[in-house]
Amino acid sequence: MQDNEFPVNVVAVLGGGGDLGGGLAYRLVRAGYEVVIGSRDAERARSAVEALRQRCANMGQSDVKCHGTDNVDAAARGDMVVLAVPYASQRETLDAVATVVAGKIVVCATVPLMPPKVARVQLPAGGSAGKEAQDQLGEGVHVVSAFQNVAAAHLREDGPVDCDVLVTGNSVAARSAVINVAGRCGIVGHHAGPIDNAAAAEALTSVLIGLNKRYKTHTGIRVTGLSSAN
Amino acid sequence: MQDNEFPVNVVAVLGGGGDLGGGLAYRLVRAGYEVVIGSRDAERARSAVEALRQRCANMGQSDVKCHGTDNVDAAARGDMVVLAVPYASQRETLDAVATVVAGKIVVCATVPLMPPKVARVQLPAGGSAGKEAQDQLGEGVHVVSAFQNVAAAHLREDGPVDCDVLVTGNSVAARSAVINVAGRCGIVGHHAGPIDNAAAAEALTSVLIGLNKRYKTHTGIRVTGLSSAN
DSSP states (O other): OHHHHSOOSEEEEETTTSHHHHHHHHHHHHTTOEEEEEESSHHHHHHHHHHHHHHHHHTTOOOOOEEEEEHHHHHHHOSEEEEOSOHHHHHHHHHHHGGGGTTSEEEEOOOOOOTTOTTSOOOOTTSSHHHHHHHHHOTTSEEEEOOTTSOHHHHTSSSOOSSOEEEEESOHHHHHHHHHHHHHTTOOEEEOOSGGGHHHHHHHHHHHHHHHHHHTSOOEEEEESOTTTO | OHHHHSOOSEEEEETTTSHHHHHHHHHHHHTTOEEEEEESSHHHHHHHHHHHHHHHHHTTOOOOOEEEEEHHHHHHHOSEEEEOSOGGGHHHHHHHHGGGGTTSEEEEOOOOOOTTOTTSOOOOTTSSHHHHHHHHHOTTSEEEEOOTTSOHHHHTSSSOOSSOEEEEESOHHHHHHHHHHHHHTTOOEEEOOSGGGHHHHHHHHHHHHHHHHHHTSOOEEEEESOTTTO
């Protein structure tokens, strides 16, 4: 029933030319979704699509449903819209797509990092990027925050991702839809509460960046204690 | 060298009559530390000590170095002082012990939960309980935030705890000392950056509380991707 409420065939990835967006687009295409990569610059999106096609071809996959266009067109075409732009561009991007995402799920994957101290938690005035997105778009859009803690490098590999994803949002059905999509992409997602809780995953990203620097690796997290519950 | 900077033989646990404080005190005693349990009410602390002695006796341990007293006396006697009081009592407790903790490590284990919505992230105006503690005590005290994500129920068991601890604080040596103590207690701690990053662990607690309610279990987290680094 939850899947019926939010059927997902086409996923738009705004900022799909970036590290995280490109990684998510790769996973989505590999999972069989039709993906529309958006960028402020449609040419950049098309280049990202070409790179993605090449990568899939190298893995033996030729039936790739992937297109590149500008952010607004991409958002209009997606059943689900993933926001993977730098935090500095989030407000402007959402302003541009606000009218075409009405009633849809917008997955906020942005992290409010404040360079140069990206390993220091510096949450924004609005509490979190996810909360700010929900406040900006209003209750007619189902903002779900997810994917902050997954290393882009691991998204570009095949196989299960050794990092759980905390999925927050005010609509349980919308969260379930995102958890379902993540699962098809080899990523375990957990219901992590209302959009206010996006602060947890966003703050955690700076902690993981610090660990990555310290140990020259790509860290993530797993939720423990669920083995008997799942 | 780091251990020499902060030698730890006696650990004070303020709020040691509570759930988390009692669990930490049990682990510390079992690990061979001398523990001074503090409470606003010294009688309550002595009751907690009696319960702890009984618990250790049941496990075959009779040489328990544990005492109960008021918070100020406990803080004065500890080489390391663990703050495990409810968030609502944090400021008042730190005011009371400020002069006796100068130069020491104060481990802030409090979580700024705002009942009744304890599964909703609601970080305080100061950013986090840990940051507020450091700001209140000043740079002459080494505030280290830790232990927020460990279920008290698991601390009362023996054996390794299936939850990593994010250890934040502005002094790397102080963090290392806490990670060392945690390790002796069967708990893996990670350097998680400056005290600003306490927000990550504190916010995560509300997420885990939500998961615990949803799945009727005690969840925690593990940091992944470190296997080759540790």
